[in-house]
Amino acid sequence: MQNSTIPRMPLETFATDNYQQPLLNVEHYPVDSQYFVIQNRDTYPIKDYISPHRRKFYKIFHMTRGTGVLTIGLHRYEMGRNEIAFLHPDEIMSWQTTSAETGGHFCLIHPNYFGLEADHVLQLFRQFPNFETDKAVIQLTDEQSATINGYFETMHREDRGNSDDKKQAILLQLQMLLLESRRAGKNLMRTKASEGYSYIYRFLSLLESSFQIQERDSYVKLKTAAEFADQLHVHPNYLNSLVRNQTGKTLREHIQDRLIHEAKSLLVQTDWGINEISDGLGFSGQAAFTSLFKKKALVSPSEFRRNAAVSTHI
Template identity: 70%
Template structure:
């Protein structure tokens, strides 16, 4: 029997949400992404997107111009010039640009980048207070912002350069960047997100948690849209309309896209045979998996594995 407290909101009620529609393109990092990436916003313009957890990357970005709305978990920040954000791999985050252009830098750091020779830096990242959603954005003074921008420029120069010891230099600049932000210590005010946005985050979080294929013996059970809605205590039609309205895709499309992403990740990041991957992802066998993959990716799993380079290790 249907629960009496299940909301049955009309689509018109979504118009009161704080975002333009559709807004959030769900964006996963490439399955063969480098362990360290740094970019200047002049060459890599920001887009409106939402990034699920299990991104496997710390992200730090600093704004020198422009404005935007950053949402991390259930915390929302209105960011502008001279502010720096710290994003933990386990948190769902989204970004909406609210100006014509945004300037600055961002870097992505995979925990494996630190390696055994920089375990102390990995520990620093794990303990750094601003990788918490409620403290994730720091307001810098103009002088501090200039200093931080200089650290990003130096890291970008090193990463693009030929020096054999560039990783050591990058890690030193990263540590100085963290220290400068910690000295600033002025956290930007944040607000709680709306209940509707919380449902979107809740769905993506549950979807990510369903994909935990870490060993050849793991097998996932793909949940239906109704099962995800039940876990969030909302009606499937309501959740589907909400997610479709703000991401442009239905619950089923998100589920299939996430299944494809996991398949690509396993093909690139493991040496498991196709049968092992097929069963791990809940398919009845090699043929069923190949049919699904070929239809979605326009290439067979075997050909995809051969064509995509292994992850880059800097």
């Protein structure tokens, strides 16, 4: 393997220049998430994290107070009050808070939420230009921000209500939110993500691209930590140190965690046998799969599937 010719930023400099907090947790959305989620930051505080793509959710969040650094793909935004961000499901993103408190709302919308009766709204989302990484954050005036905050508050109230037509009310508010944001039209200036962050981004992107299991005869072609480093043209020790310094986990731990997340998804969302899932994920046998799953999830694959089925029907 050839050494990279790209200059390398010391880990201490990377951490100091880019993030005040030492760690960003890599988080995947729960395998059994609802198709629509909305939260108020007053009761659901924001936390620092990195989210790989394949989230399957559009995400919109609006800030009414506080500051933070949002990175979408390799575009870095320093966000503050009266700004709104649009995140496409296919993009890796991270957030790091830089103020004592933050305020506002966020919502997650799965494409399946719209259904056939609201396919026109889904098309609005697919065509909305601010879901592109270089246009993802919009600056709002005080008046525009107050209007958009009202849309979020209405969706929050409707989501927790019992009205038969609450979905229609939420869809109307989403359309108005997109319209008001488009009218504002002032994109927040972005900068390029640091070299150190770009390695983390590229590693997570390569890791995610390994998981394309959609049929019973699909197989994960997972690389080792050394193979990922080779593909990124860096020394494995350097990549491992960089990732561990920023996320608190080694390359090997990230690979194992991603395997278990995929296993959980398959256990919940398919009727495949444990042996089929084990084979699809590239394990040498069901015993090896069960051993790692129990170590990470604290229950066996069969127990996890039974528990998920019970909670779904409560």
